[in-house]
Amino acid sequence: MSIVLENVCYTYSPGTAYEIHALKNINLEIREGQFIGLIGHTGSGKSTLVQHLNGLVKATSGHIYFNGEDIYAQNYDMRRLRGKVGLVFQYPEHQLFEVDVLSDVCFGPKNQGLSREEAEKRAREALRMVGISEEYEKQSPFDLSGGQKRRVAIAGVLAMEPEVLILDEPTAGLDPKGRDEILDQISLLHKERGITVILVSHSMEDVAKYVERIIVMNQGEVMYDDVPREVFRHYKELERVGLAAPQVTYIMHTLKEKGFDVDEDATTIEEAKKTILEAFRKKGSTT
C-alpha cells in the first residue's frame, strides 16, 4: 500500500494570462501507515498536490502509482481510488447538505454501493471516531457548532474507510481547544487503525507534535522531506520562505547560544522539558 509520484507537473490554465506552474517535477513516495505533515506557505502547491493523490486533478505530465498501479491507465477505476484515498477539503463543513447528520455521513459509503444498513453502521462508527455522540444523529448538520460540523464532515470521509486519509488544513478557523481535539483524534485514529495520514498545514506548530515525516513545499517544489527534527534544523531557511519552526526550536537554539547544554533538536514541549531539566542537572553536578 503506497502512493508513488513520478515527475509530476501541473499547470493551471495553460496558455492564458493566468498560467501558473503549481507543481514542478514532484517525486515522492508515501508508504503505508505513515503519518505525514505536508507543509507550505499559501500558494506553495500543497492543496494542488493532495488533489492529485485521489485523481481529482490530473497531472499535466508525470505518473502516479497507487499500490503499483498507474492511476492514469486507461481502465483505472477512479471512483474506487477515491474510496481508498479519502480527501477532506479545507473547511469541509461547507459541503454538508443532508437533512440529518447520519444521512450526510452515509453519503460516501452509499456512493460506494453499500446497503443502507451497512452504510449506517459505518457512519455510526465514523461518528464515534470523531467524537460525535449518538444524540446528534438525527439533528440537522446546520444546527451544530462550527467544530462539530467539521467533525461530521471528516466523519463523512472516514465512513468510506479509506486506506489513506488526507486532511487539508483540518484546523483552519478553529480555536486552540478545537484544534487540539481534532488533531488528537486524528492521531488516535492513525494509531488505532494504522491508516496512512497526510496532514496538510501551513503551521509547523500544529504538526510537529504528531507527524513522523514532514514534506515542505515551496513554490511548487519539494524543499525538504525528512523527519521533523531534521527539517527544523533548517529553521532559518524555513523562515525565508514564510514558514517558521515550532517555538520550541527557537527556545532551544537560544538556550544553546547562551551556553546551556541542551539538545536543540527537541521538537515537542515534552522533549524540551526533558532536555532542559537534564542540562540543569548536569550543570548542578559540575558546580
Next chain:
Amino acid sequence: MIRDITLGQYYPADSILHKLDPRVKLVATITFLVALFLINSWIGYLVATVFLVSVIRLSKVPFRFIVRGLKTIFIILLITLVFNLFLTPGDRVLVQIWKLKITDRGLHTAIFMAIRLIYLIIGSSLMTLTTTPNDLTDGLETLLGPLKKLHVPVHEVSMMMSIALRFIPILLEETDKIMKAQIARGADFEHGNLIQRAKNLVPLLVPLFISAFRRANDLAMAMEARCYRGGEGRTKMKPLIYTGKDYCAYGILLLFLAAIIAVRVLL
C-alpha cells in the same frame, strides 16, 4: 471544468482599450449592438468585421480567450441556424429533404443571424474582458445618472450589479470546490439519465446556496459596519473624467455608425 465562461470575466492586459473610460466602452458596445441590427447587406458586415477585428487587435486579449465565450451559446446558435435554414419560405428551393426545404432566402437569413449572434457575443464579451466589473458599474452609474431625477434608484441598481458581478467568479470557484469535495466522497455528476443527474446535483446545490447566503450576510454586515447608507451624497475615490483618447474613441465610433447607416441607406 466550469472555467470556460468568459462573459463577465476580466482579462488583465495593458492596452488602449483597457485604459478607455468605461462610459466610452459602454456606449460603444451599445452602439455596436444596435449597428448589428441595422445591417442588412454583406458590405455592412464587412464594415462591422473590420471594426471588430481592429478593436480585438487593439485590446491585446488573445483571440482564443474571446472565442471561448462562444462555447456557451453554441446550442442557441445551432437551433437558430437550423430553424432559419429550414423554416424560412423562399422563392428558390436549393435542397429538399423529405418535407424540409432549404431555400435561398433561408440560407441567407440563417447565415446572417448566425453572424449577428456571434458578433453580439464577441462585442459584449470584449467589453467585459477589458473592463473590470467595478469600472463597468461606475460607468453605468454615471451614464444613467440623469435618471435619478425620475426617482430611478440608479446607485442601488449599479451597486447590486457590481456585487452580482463580483460574486460570479467567487461562486464559480465555490462550485468547483464543492464539486470536487463531493466527487471525493464518491458523488457522480456525469453519469445517469436526466432525472438521476438532477438528483445528483442536490449535494452540490444545497451547500452552494448556503454558502451564497452566508456570503451575502457577511457582505451586508461588512457594508453596514462601514456605514454604507446608499448613494445620497456619496463621493468617489476615482471620479470618471474624459481624456483625449476618450474623445478620439467617440469620434471613431461615430464614423463607424455613420458608415453602417450609409451602407444601409445607399445600398
